Amino acid sequence: MDMKNPATAVDVLGESIITTRVDAMVNWARESSLWPMIFGTACCAIEFMGVTASKYDLARFGAEAIRFSPRQADLMIVAGTITYKQGPVLKQIYDQMSEPKWVIAMGACASSGGFYDNYTTMQGIDTIIPVDVYVAGCPPRPEALLDAIIQIQGIISGNHHDKGLQTMCCNENACTPCDLVKAR
Amino acid sequence: MNMPDCFTDIRSDTLLTHATIARENLLLGIEILKSSGYTLLLDITAIDYTLYPSFHPEPFALVYLLRSGDFTQAFSLKCYLPRDALTVETLTPHYPCADWLEREVYDQYGILFEGHPNPERILNHHQFIGHPLRKEYPITQAQPCSEAVDLMPQMRQRLLEKKIIFPDGEGGYTEPNKDLMFLNLGPSHPASHGTIRTFVALEGESIIAAVSEIGYLHRGFEKSCENHTYNQIIPYTDRLNYCSSLINNVAFAKAIEEMLGVTLPERGIYIRVLLIELSRILDHLICLAANLVDMGALTNFWYLFNPREDAYTFLSKLTGARLTNSYMRVGGMANDLYRGYESDLEFILRKIEKGVGDTLKLIEHNRIFLDRTQNVGIVTAQQALFYGFSGPNLRASGVQYDQRKNTPYYYYDRFEFDSPIGSVGDIYDRMTVRFAEIDQSIRIVRQCVAQMPGGAINVSNPAIILPQKQAVYTTIEGAMNQFKLIFEGVKVPRGEHYSSLEASNGELGFYVVSDGSGTPYKVKVKAPSFLHMAAYPSMIENEQLADAIINLGSLNIIAGEMDR
Numbered sequence: 001m002d003m004k005n006p007a008t009a010v011d012v013l014g015e016s017i018i019t020t021r022v023d024a025m026v027n028w029a030r031e032s033s034l035w036p037m038i039f040g041t042a043c044c045a046i047e048f049m050g051v052t053a054s055k056y057d058l059a060r061f062g063a064e065a066i067r068f069s070p071r072q073a074d075l076m077i078v079a080g081t082i083t084y085k086q087g088p089v090l091k092q093i094y095d096q097m098s099e100p101k102w103v104i105a106m107g108a109c110a111s112s113g114g115f116y117d118n119y120t121t122m123q124g125i126d127t128i129i130p131v132d133v134y135v136a137g138c139p140p141r142p143e144a145l146l147d148a149i150i151q152i153q154g155i156i157s158g159n160h161h162d163k164g165l166q167t168m169c170c171n172e173n174a175c176t177p178c179d180l181v182k183a184r
Numbered sequence: 185m186n187m188p189d190c191f192t193d194i195r196s197d198t199l200l201t202h203a204t205i206a207r208e209n210l211l212l213g214i215e216i217l218k219s220s221g222y223t224l225l226l227d228i229t230a231i232d233y234t235l236y237p238s239f240h241p242e243p244f245a246l247v248y249l250l251r252s253g254d255f256t257q258a259f260s261l262k263c264y265l266p267r268d269a270l271t272v273e274t275l276t277p278h279y280p281c282a283d284w285l286e287r288e289v290y291d292q293y294g295i296l297f298e299g300h301p302n303p304e305r306i307l308n309h310h311q312f313i314g315h316p317l318r319k320e321y322p323i324t325q326a327q328p329c330s331e332a333v334d335l336m337p338q339m340r341q342r343l344l345e346k347k348i349i350f351p352d353g354e355g356g357y358t359e360p361n362k363d364l365m366f367l368n369l370g371p372s373h374p375a376s377h378g379t380i381r382t383f384v385a386l387e388g389e390s391i392i393a394a395v396s397e398i399g400y401l402h403r404g405f406e407k408s409c410e411n412h413t414y415n416q417i418i419p420y421t422d423r424l425n426y427c428s429s430l431i432n433n434v435a436f437a438k439a440i441e442e443m444l445g446v447t448l449p450e451r452g453i454y455i456r457v458l459l460i461e462l463s464r465i466l467d468h469l470i471c472l473a474a475n476l477v478d479m480g481a482l483t484n485f486w487y488l489f490n491p492r493e494d495a496y497t498f499l500s501k502l503t504g505a506r507l508t509n510s511y512m513r514v515g516g517m518a519n520d521l522y523r524g525y526e527s528d529l530e531f532i533l534r535k536i537e538k539g540v541g542d543t544l545k546l547i548e549h550n551r552i553f554l555d556r557t558q559n560v561g562i563v564t565a566q567q568a569l570f571y572g573f574s575g576p577n578l579r580a581s582g583v584q585y586d587q588r589k590n591t592p593y594y595y596y597d598r599f600e601f602d603s604p605i606g607s608v609g610d611i612y613d614r615m616t617v618r619f620a621e622i623d624q625s626i627r628i629v630r631q632c633v634a635q636m637p638g639g640a641i642n643v644s645n646p647a648i649i650l651p652q653k654q655a656v657y658t659t660i661e662g663a664m665n666q667f668k669l670i671f672e673g674v675k676v677p678r679g680e681h682y683s684s685l686e687a688s689n690g691e692l693g694f695y696v697v698s699d700g701s702g703t704p705y706k707v708k709v710k711a712p713s714f715l716h717m718a719a720y721p722s723m724i725e726n727e728q729l730a731d732a733i734i735n736l737g738s739l740n741i742i743a744g745e746m747d748r
Contacts, residue, residue: 041378041379042378042401042426042743043426046427046470047507049489053486053493054486055490068374080401081403083399084326084328084329085399086371086379093372115419115420116403116408118323118324119327120403121404
C-alpha cells in the first residue's frame with residue numbers, strides 16, 4: 001500500500017470508514033445500550049422477570065442492565081398498578097432520572113388504570129409523567145414488552161416518525177431516515 | 185365449648201361458629217374465647233349494613249375472626265355499633281397482631297379503637313378524607329395524593345418505647361442517646377419485592393428501630409367486589425397473590441360454593457388440587473429465586489425461574505393466560521384438561537426437580553449462604569403465633585399448622601404427603617421449608633394425575649353454571665339462562681361465611697356477606713402477607729441492614745394480597 005498516495009489509501013480503507021454525524025452516532029449508542037429502571041409494583045413486574053430471564057432474554061436487545069437507581073437509567077418501565085398513594089413516589093423517581101429519558105407504561109393499569117376503576121387507582125400514569133410507549137395486556141406477554149423496547153429504540157434512533165418524536169433525535173433539515181440507516 | 189350468656193344468635197357448623205355480642209361485653213367475650221382455646225386472631229373487619237335488605241339492629245358491625253389453638257375451629261364474633269358511637273376498645277394488649285388489623289378497619293370504615301397505640305390510616309394515603317368501604321362512599325371518587333407521609337412521628341414513638349429518646353418536659357424530645365442515621369428503605373427499592381416502605385434508624389449497620397408503611401398497592405379490591413358479580417370477581421382474585429393466581433381463584437370459588445351449598449364433582453376437585461399444588465410450586469420458585477438474588481446468588485434465579493417459564497407454557501395451553509389465569513368459576517372451572525396434559529405436566533415436574541436440584545447443589549453447603557441465613561431473623565414459635573403468621577413462615581418456626589393436614593378439604597386426606605416444619609424459625613428454615621414443600625407438592629401433583637377420575641368437572645346446576653353454547657344459540661331456555669347468569673350473576677343465599685384454604689403463603693380466607701343478589705354485599709380477604717408484614721419491623725430491629733433485605737424476601741411478602 002502506498003500511503004503517500006491518498007487515492008490508494010481511500011481504496012484500501014474502503015468501507016471501514018463511515019461518515020456520519022455525532023448525534024446519529026450517539027443515538028446509535030443510546031438505543032443499543034438502554035439501561036432500564038424498573039418501577040415494578042405488581043403482577044407486571046413478575047412478567048418483567050420473564051422478559052429478563054433466559055427464554056425471552058432482554059440482553060438480545062442490549063437492555064439487560066437493569067437499574068433500580070434512577071440516576072443510572074435512561075428508560076423507565078412502569079410495570080404495575082400506580083395508586084394515588086404511589087403517585088408522588090413515581091413522579092419523584094421520574095424527575096430524578098437524567099435526560100434523555102424514555103418511559104414505557106407496561107400493562108393496562110399503568111396505561112389507563114385497567115379494570116381498577118375506583119377510588120384508589122390512578123387512571124393512567126400519563127396523568128403525572130409523559131409516556132412514550134404504552135403496552136396493552138394484563139399483564140402483557142413478554143413479546144409485547146420486547147416490541148415496546150424495540151419501538152423505544154426506533155424513537156431514539158429517529159426512525160420512528162411520529163409527530164414530536166423527531167425533534168428528540170435530529171435536525172429536520174439535515175437528516176432523513178435514509179442517512180440514519182446508512183450510518184447504522 | 186359451653187357458650188356463655190353474653191353470646192347471642194349462635195350458629196355453628198363443623199368448622200365455623202358465629203356469635204353476636206353486645207359492645208359492652210366485647211372484651212369479656214374475647215377473654216372467654218381466648219381462655220377456651222381461641223388463641224389466634226385471624227382478622228378483624230367491619231360491615232356497613234346501611235343498604236342491607238333485611239333488618240339489622242345497628243348500621244355497623246365489627247367482626248372478629250378467631251382460630252382455636254389446635255387450628256381446627258374458627259369463630260366469628262360480631263359486635264353491632266350504632267352510627268353515633270363507632271368506638272370500641274382495642275384488642276392490641278390481648279392479640280399483638282390486632283394493631284394493623286384495627287388500623288385497617290379504622291381506615292376503611294372509620295371505626296375508632298380506644299387505646300390503640302398508633303391510630304393512623306394504613307392502606308389509604310394520609311391526605312385521604314372519608315372511609316371508602318362505607319356504602320355512602322362512591323367507588324370512583326378519587327383523592328389524589330401530593331406528598332408522601334412523614335414517618336418521623338411513628339419513629340419517635342418507637343424510639344421512646346425503646347428508651348433511646350425521652351420527653352424533654354417542654355413538649356419536645358431529647359436528642360437520641362445513640363449516633364443514629366435515619367434511612368428510608370423503599371418505597372421503590374430493588375429488594376422490597378413490590379412497593380413497601382420501611383423507615384429505619386441505623387447505628388452503623390445495625391437497625392435500632394424500624395417502622396413500615398404499606399398501602400402503595402391498595403387498589404380497592406374489596407370495594408370493587410361490591411360492584412361486580414361473583415364470577416366477575418374471579419379476575420380480581422388473580423391479582424391478589426399474582427405469583428399463584430390459581431390458588432386465589434380456588435379460594436374464592438370455594439367460599440362461594442360453600443355458601444351455595446354445592447360441591448364439585450370428583451374430577452373438578454382433583455383438577456383444582458392439581459393446579460393448587462402446581463401454583464404452590466411456582467410461588468415458592470419465584471420466592472426462592474428472588475430471595476437468592478437478594479443474597480447475590482444470581483445464577484439460581486435462572487435455575488429456578490426457567491422451570492416456571494415452562495409451567496407458563498402449560499398454563500397458557502390450559503387456561504389461555506400465563507400469569508393471571510382466571511380459570512376457576514363459581515361451581516367449577518372454565519374448561520376441562522386438554523388431551524395429553526400428563527406428558528406436558530411430567531416434563532415440567534422434571535424441569536422443576538432439576539432446577540431445584542441444581543440450586544441446592546450450589547447453596548446447600550455454601551458457606552456464604554449458610555452464614556447469611558442461619559440464626560438470622562429468628563421468629564420463635566410463640567412469636568410467630570403472636571404475630572398471626574401462617575403457612576410456610578409459621579411452619580418454619582416449628583408450628584405444625586397446615587390446613588391440608590389439620591382440616592383436610594378437597595380430598596387432601598387421600599394424598600400421601602408431608603408437611604415439613606423447621607426448628608429454629610430463621611431465614612434458613614423459611615427457605616428450606618419452601619424447598620421441601622416444592623418436593624411434597626410435586627408428589628401430590630403426580631398422585632393427582634395417577635388418580636384422576638373421569639366424569640364432569642362442574643356442578644350440574646343451571647342456576648350456577650352457564651349452559652352449553654349450543655343450547656344458548658338454539659333454545660330460548662339456554663339463551664335466558666345465559667342472560668340471567670351473565671347480567672345478574674349467581675344468586676347466593678343471604679348470609680355471612682368465612683372460608684379459607686392453605687395458599688402458598690398461608691391461610692388465605694374470604695369473609696363474604698351476601699344479600700341474596702348476584703353481587704356480594706361485602707368481601708374481606710384474610711391475606712397472609714398482611715400479618716407477615718405487620719411483624720416485619722420488629723423482626724429486623726437489632727439486626728444488620730443487609731439481613732433486613734433477605735429477611736423480607738424470606739417472608740415472601742406479595743404486595744397484591746397485602747394491600748389488596
